[in-house]
Amino acid sequence: MVYYGDELDRPRRRRDPGAAARRREERRQWAASLTGDEAVAAAKDVALRFLDRQDRSVGQCRDKLRERGFAEDAIEQALGRLVEIDVLNDERYARMLVRTRHRERGLVGRALIEQLRQKKIPSEIIERAMTEVDDESGETIARDLVRRRLRSIGDVSREKQFRRLVSMLARKGYPPSVSIGIVTSVLEEEQVDE
16 A cells, blocks of 8 residues: 555554464474375475575475474475485585685685584585685685785784784684784785885
């Protein structure tokens, strides 16, 4: 309805705070009531809609389907079919995540591994995906991160700059020895340039 009057005079709609919870529960009951091929087809449809927004892991899809109330056998059959036709591929998804998180956010090591674990990627696939990151590119990205962060730190003592930069790299998964070495060398380069 279009309302052209004064905004203060507009009638306000009241929202039912429990409506969303009721709809979720109705969907769960509906999914639980399905059997056989009908349940598998519905589970596959829900998984495909979930994957429509972005690529996901098999574990994430499994959790979503469980949340929706589907039976375990229907979930496994639906996901098995999606893996079979290569719509779901944990290996491809993990490698993509490693590449993008490394390149865009500068993550390495344990920070990347933790992100993959949160995405429900199996550990053997995590090991293979981590081969996407090499030490040289990690160091180059870390140096760039430190230089950018150094420009935005502002006017603080060298000691504070050092601590902040080392802790930033540590949060991104760099080992302490690598973090300290990179920050020290970048700070020395900056002093020479001044």
